[in-house]
Amino acid sequence: MKKQFAALTILILFVFSIPVYAGAPMSTVEANVKKVLDVLRDSKLKGPSAKEIKKEKLRVIYKGMFDEVEFSRRTMARNWTKFSPAQQTEFIVLFEQVLEKSYVDKILSYTDQKIEFYKENILSESQAEIQTKIVTSSNEIPMFYRVILKEGKWRVYDVVVENVSLVQNYRTQFNDILANKTPEQLLEILRKKVKEH
Amino acid sequence: MKCCLSVALLCAFLAVGCAHSQRTSSAVATQPDISPKTVLFAADSGQQAMDAQVKPKTQSVNDDENIDYDEDTFKEERVEIADPIEPFNRAMYLFNDKLYFWALKPVAQGYKVVVPEPARISVKNLFFNLGFPARFLSCLLQADFRGAANEFGRFGINTIWGIGGLLDPSSSKELDLQKQETDLGQTLGVYGVGHGFYIIWPIFGPSSPRDSVNIAGDYFLYPVWYIYPWYASTAVSTFEMVNSTSLRIGDYESLKEAAIDPYVAMRDAYIQYRLKKVKVRKARSLIFKAEETSAPAADAALPNK
Numbered sequence: 001m002k003k004q005f006a007a008l009t010i011l012i013l014f015v016f017s018i019p020v021y022a023g024a025p026m027s028t029v030e031a032n033v034k035k036v037l038d039v040l041r042d043s044k045l046k047g048p049s050a051k052e053i054k055k056e057k058l059r060v061i062y063k064g065m066f067d068e069v070e071f072s073r074r075t076m077a078r079n080w081t082k083f084s085p086a087q088q089t090e091f092i093v094l095f096e097q098v099l100e101k102s103y104v105d106k107i108l109s110y111t112d113q114k115i116e117f118y119k120e121n122i123l124s125e126s127q128a129e130i131q132t133k134i135v136t137s138s139n140e141i142p143m144f145y146r147v148i149l150k151e152g153k154w155r156v157y158d159v160v161v162e163n164v165s166l167v168q169n170y171r172t173q174f175n176d177i178l179a180n181k182t183p184e185q186l187l188e189i190l191r192k193k194v195k196e197h
Numbered sequence: 198m199k200c201c202l203s204v205a206l207l208c209a210f211l212a213v214g215c216a217h218s219q220r221t222s223s224a225v226a227t228q229p230d231i232s233p234k235t236v237l238f239a240a241d242s243g244q245q246a247m248d249a250q251v252k253p254k255t256q257s258v259n260d261d262e263n264i265d266y267d268e269d270t271f272k273e274e275r276v277e278i279a280d281p282i283e284p285f286n287r288a289m290y291l292f293n294d295k296l297y298f299w300a301l302k303p304v305a306q307g308y309k310v311v312v313p314e315p316a317r318i319s320v321k322n323l324f325f326n327l328g329f330p331a332r333f334l335s336c337l338l339q340a341d342f343r344g345a346a347n348e349f350g351r352f353g354i355n356t357i358w359g360i361g362g363l364l365d366p367s368s369s370k371e372l373d374l375q376k377q378e379t380d381l382g383q384t385l386g387v388y389g390v391g392h393g394f395y396i397i398w399p400i401f402g403p404s405s406p407r408d409s410v411n412i413a414g415d416y417f418l419y420p421v422w423y424i425y426p427w428y429a430s431t432a433v434s435t436f437e438m439v440n441s442t443s444l445r446i447g448d449y450e451s452l453k454e455a456a457i458d459p460y461v462a463m464r465d466a467y468i469q470y471r472l473k474k475v476k477v478r479k480a481r482s483l484i485f486k487a488e489e490t491s492a493p494a495a496d497a498a499l500p501n502k
Contacts, residue, residue, distance in 0.1 A: 102455030106447075138318050138444045163473035164466045172277065172465040173457045189457060 025128040025147045026120040028154040032065040033115060033132075040110055055104055067155035068096050070148060074157060075170045083183045091183075094190040095170075101194065112137075128154070278405065278468050279394040289397040290460050296400070297442075297449060305442040312443075319363040320440045324421075325376075326355050326362025331411075331418040335379045339387045340484040344377040351376070379478055382408035386475035387485055395464055403467040 039045070039057045072092045073080050083091060119131040126149040134141040144160035158167040177186050280286065309317070329352040336345035351367040351374045358366050367374040385407050392405035401412055416422050421437070424430035456462035479485045 098457075099455070102451065106451050109447075137314060138321070162470060164469045168276065168469060169462055169465045170457070173461045176458060176461045193457065 024120075025149070025154040026117060026130050029065075029130045029132075029145050029147060029156065030117050032061060033117075035061050036107070037115070040108065051108065054108060058104065058107065059100070065156055067148060067150065067157050068092055070150075070155070070157040071095070071167065074167045075174060077171055077175075079174060079178050079183075082178070087183050087187060090187055091190070094187065094194060097194045098190060115143075126150075129160075276465075276468050276472055278392050278464065280464065281394055282396065286395060286397045286464075287460055289399055290463070292399050293397065293402055294453075301439065301442050302446065305439050305446060308439055309443040309446070314444075317440055317443055320437075321444060322355070322359070322365050323362045324437045324440070326352065326359070327420050330420070331381065331414055332377050332379055334418065335381055335384045336377055338381075338384045339379070339478055339482045341377075341379075341478065341481045342483065344379070344481060347374050348377050350374050379474070380408075381410045381414040382471070383475050383478050385410060386471070387478050387482055392468070392471070395468075403463060408471065 036058060039054055039061070042054075044050075045054050069092060072088075072095050075095070076083070076091070080088070114135045115132055116135060117130065117132045121129040121131065123129055123146075128147050130145045130147060132143050132145070134143055141162060142160075143162075145156045146158040146160065147154045148157045158165055160166070174186065177189065329348060333345055333348045333352070336342070336348055350372075354367045354372065354374070355362045355365055358364075366372065368376070382405075390407050392407050394405060396404050396406065396409070398404055398409070398412070404412070421433050422430050424433055452462065452466070453459045
């Protein structure tokens with residue numbers, strides 16, 4: 001009887017503690033980053049052939065970690081309405097591919113760096129900024145994740161590296177391009193960029 | 198029976214009040230408060246306590262870019278810079294780009310093979326230590342006396358116990374004197390001087406008329422430029438450049454790779470970076486702090502770590 005009671009108590013504790021834990025923006029990001037690091041440090045995945053497997057595994061993680069629609073819309077800001085729904089969908093896909101191509105090799109090259117999570121800034125009820133830093137042997141790189149709460153999930157909509165917001169950086173570039181080009185031409189540039197490699 | 202009752206009681210207890218940890222209190226934390234964690238963090242060193250004082254005020258205001266973009270009230274955060282001499286800048290960008298890929302990078306790569314990383318980090322520390330006069334003066338002019346004292350302490354300790362600055366004992370956990378990575382351009386920024394326009398100098402890279410005071414100021418404040426004759430000082434600063442490049446090969450490449458238009462990406466990154474630096478410096482200043490907190494950004498008071 002006592003044993004049953006103990007088991008029941010533990011079960012109840014679990015049931016109650018999980019949703020509280022998942023609600024925290026910092027622990028969500030932390031868990032995702034940990035998953036990424038686990039893939040990177042997986043001793044079974046070594047050599048050039050494992051690179052593709054790693055990439056595939058990372059893809060699964062960041063699909064859950066990032067809010068790609070939010071990312072694209074914020075990058076486009078006002079320009080977003082200039083795109084037709086079909087163009088918007090294509091833009092989201094292309095932009096994601098551009099980002100993946102640019103950063104996946106950089107991420108794969110990370111090995112012994114330590115990532116410290118040190119602060120959670122609440123921006124509003126549904127937005128937060130998680131401040132982390134990557135500690136390497138020669139310096140520290142501040143890296144902030146901005147997360148938004150949608151449908152009970154905290155997902156990343158902007159990454160700020162060394163005080164430079166990625167969304168804002170791309171927004172400036174796209175603004176510059178759209179100042180004298182059509183959305184279709186912008187998509188063409190992105191298509192080329194994706195194919196380039 | 199008793200058992201069932203206690204289970205029911207336990208259920209009721211759990212359902213009524215979940216003890217939230219600091220991290221999990223996100224959903225209700227619309228009101229600014231200094232979390233226990235932050236206080237702990239701030240208590241680590243005096244200067245961070247100062248940051249924490251600014252924090253509650255800054256947190257309560259959303260920065261512009263967080264306003265919903267679907268609404269008409271959407272405001273873009275303007276951190277753009279005028280670029281009237283774009284053709285010149287683009288030419289200079291190309292020049293620096295080639296300089297990097299054709300000269301600097303190959304040399305730095307060779308140097309990297311020969312010299313082990315700890316030695317290169319020591320060399321970097323040494324040159325950083327030499328930059329003390331400009332940083333100290335900047336801190337004083339910004340009325341950031343705590344920062345100035347920090348820099349002074351760092352310079353003394355690292356010069357004496359760090360073998361002329363090769364080692365960095367000041368940054369150890371016990372002393373924890375933080376680097377004050379500031380310069381005269383930021384000082385002018387703290388005083389409210391704007392960038393003016395964007396300019397790319399050959400070799401020196403992205404700048405603006407305001408930030409160009411760094412180049413001019415270093416001529417007087419950076420000891421390397423006092424080395425006689427001129428080609429010796431040039432050689433030393435070239436060595437410094439190669440050394441620092443060897444520690445971050447690949448950074449520029451990935452920035453360029455990720456960009457749609459590398460020139461614009463670089464310009465934006467530079468402006469964002471400098472803007473945030475000035476904001477952080479302002480928050481530390483005794484005179485300009487009040488002014489800054491009346492019109493804050495979401496995270497103006499970042500710990501300078």
